[in-house]
Amino acid sequence: MKHEKYRAYVKRTPYLFLAPYLCLTCIFFVYPLISAFMLSFQQTNGPKSRAFVGLSNYSFVLTDPDFHKAVTNTAIYAVFSIFLQLPISLGLAMLLNAAKDKTKGFFRLIIFSPNLVGQIFVGVIFSVLFVPRYGLFNRFMQSLIYWGLENRWLENPTLVLPAIIITALWMYVGFNMIYFLAGLQSVDKSLIEAARIDGANPWQVFWNVTLPAIKPVATFVVVMSTIGSFQLFELPFALLKGEFGPSSSGLFIVSYLYSMAFRAGDLGTGAAVGWILTLIIMIISLAQIKLSGTLEEGK
Amino acid sequence: MNSIHTFLLVLAVLFAVLYAFQPKRPKIAFIYLRYIVLILIAALVLAPFFWLICAAFKDPDVLMKYTFLPPLTEWAKEINLSNFKELFKNQPSMEGDVYFWQYIINSLFLASITTIVQMFFSSMGGYALAKYDFRGKKMVMLFMLASMMIPGVVLLAPVYKLIVNIGLMDTYWALVLPGACSVFGMFLFRQAIVGIPNDLIEAGRIDGCSEFSIFMNLIMPLVRPMTGAFCLVTFLGSWNNFLGPQVYINAQSKLTLPVVLNQYVGVYANQYGVFLAGTLLAIIPPAILFFCLQKEFISGLSSGAVKG
Numbered sequence: 001m002k003h004e005k006y007r008a009y010v011k012r013t014p015y016l017f018l019a020p021y022l023c024l025t026c027i028f029f030v031y032p033l034i035s036a037f038m039l040s041f042q043q044t045n046g047p048k049s050r051a052f053v054g055l056s057n058y059s060f061v062l063t064d065p066d067f068h069k070a071v072t073n074t075a076i077y078a079v080f081s082i083f084l085q086l087p088i089s090l091g092l093a094m095l096l097n098a099a100k101d102k103t104k105g106f107f108r109l110i111i112f113s114p115n116l117v118g119q120i121f122v123g124v125i126f127s128v129l130f131v132p133r134y135g136l137f138n139r140f141m142q143s144l145i146y147w148g149l150e151n152r153w154l155e156n157p158t159l160v161l162p163a164i165i166i167t168a169l170w171m172y173v174g175f176n177m178i179y180f181l182a183g184l185q186s187v188d189k190s191l192i193e194a195a196r197i198d199g200a201n202p203w204q205v206f207w208n209v210t211l212p213a214i215k216p217v218a219t220f221v222v223v224m225s226t227i228g229s230f231q232l233f234e235l236p237f238a239l240l241k242g243e244f245g246p247s248s249s250g251l252f253i254v255s256y257l258y259s260m261a262f263r264a265g266d267l268g269t270g271a272a273v274g275w276i277l278t279l280i281i282m283i284i285s286l287a288q289i290k291l292s293g294t295l296e297e298g299k
Numbered sequence: 300m301n302s303i304h305t306f307l308l309v310l311a312v313l314f315a316v317l318y319a320f321q322p323k324r325p326k327i328a329f330i331y332l333r334y335i336v337l338i339l340i341a342a343l344v345l346a347p348f349f350w351l352i353c354a355a356f357k358d359p360d361v362l363m364k365y366t367f368l369p370p371l372t373e374w375a376k377e378i379n380l381s382n383f384k385e386l387f388k389n390q391p392s393m394e395g396d397v398y399f400w401q402y403i404i405n406s407l408f409l410a411s412i413t414t415i416v417q418m419f420f421s422s423m424g425g426y427a428l429a430k431y432d433f434r435g436k437k438m439v440m441l442f443m444l445a446s447m448m449i450p451g452v453v454l455l456a457p458v459y460k461l462i463v464n465i466g467l468m469d470t471y472w473a474l475v476l477p478g479a480c481s482v483f484g485m486f487l488f489r490q491a492i493v494g495i496p497n498d499l500i501e502a503g504r505i506d507g508c509s510e511f512s513i514f515m516n517l518i519m520p521l522v523r524p525m526t527g528a529f530c531l532v533t534f535l536g537s538w539n540n541f542l543g544p545q546v547y548i549n550a551q552s553k554l555t556l557p558v559v560l561n562q563y564v565g566v567y568a569n570q571y572g573v574f575l576a577g578t579l580l581a582i583i584p585p586a587i588l589f590f591c592l593q594k595e596f597i598s599g600l601s602s603g604a605v606k607g
Contacts (some may be wrong), residue, residue, distance in 0.1 A: 020480055
């Protein structure tokens, strides 16, 4: 009898262990998710008043030129973070991978360090670094290539996006490098040796041995980096001092959501933007995963 | 021709010399090149930090005069703590005077509480998923995976509405509760605990430990490295969290550092030194934590990616 009771007790425990998660997820995930869905069909004015308006939130967002600007900016930023930031991260990881363990740890630590600093703090620091004439960045450019001393990075609409991309590069290059480095460390060294002996040049070794070997990690990094790029908000927000740049040049999808929901007080439109963003992210990451899969089969 | 150009030229010449004089072993020249590139990049990465430290201690009048530090002869006059003095001065607000140290304490308090709560709930959940078989386990795991696909910003508007409706606005509950149990953390803990042999748990049961004390006293000590890494990630996330306090907290005296420093960029529009000094203070605590836990952190960060 006692034994039976004990068995029942052990059977119940996992539910008790999971109870906090289950309760919290119901209140702060499932319920808001449903309410986000409802909310996106309602017009709200602050958190309390609302009226059902059908699809008009969606049609408003999809035809809003500001939203188009936000999508374009976000897409450009995402493209740069994949095709500029990731190759640099991979290059650094390969440089580091050949180094001795101690030096590896040392440089890894330094290059990773910007990641400890929150996006807001980075934005605050770089908003001064990009000051014309006196800012560190402009002075550096001036002494390196005699150009850019007077650039108004954060006031000139064409330079705002590059400034954000440069800042993000400084911040995230080390983060992605850590993943690539971990991937490279697990590559079988004898495979590379064998390719070398067979007369492959370093470029061929890279394309045909190293890259396929780190493909799972690379896919992971590309997908994570895309998802992160599409949710960019705090960095440009702080960099541009709480604004969205001249002629919306620093407006991103989440900035648009934020200004709709919390500045204009229109939670319904905010929810609609959230769903559109979710859809975009899901389509792109599925496409990336699929693409890397088919490439694999083709090889 | 300036100093940067001369420096780069000297490095290039050195490379050429090494390459030319060791034709049989070009390897040495390339090793040299690799370290030069790494050192230059490390310098570029560290430059903003060094600049920040200099800016915080420079006198406001000479902040823009020198790129980094003034010449040694001027140090007595131009290096001082006036930025910090200005920063720690009382700030009038709706609820009376607020001091900068208040924000530091708020941030520390909030990040610590968030970390402890999240670690506790996530490890409990992870343990249940790792070591028990129960009805609905598959469904819970599937649900967790699916919930990770939804970007957090979708929930921004509805959670805000919920927080307003249940009256948690302007309290720290609004910041701690929604993220009190992280799905990511549960998976991490599950991964770490799954490898622990079941015999240990059986032995604990035979010795009469309660299920909870098995978890607290037998399991948790064994996953300490993972716990360290997870705590660091959580602490950093909470310390750097901007959107939460920005949206849910109105009272000036309850704000945290990211929100306040973002404000200060506007308040001290012409006194860069003041908010730069504040930013310097804001990045020190995470840096200290990181240097204590960096080994666990980096291995914890990358282990999931390689296995997956």
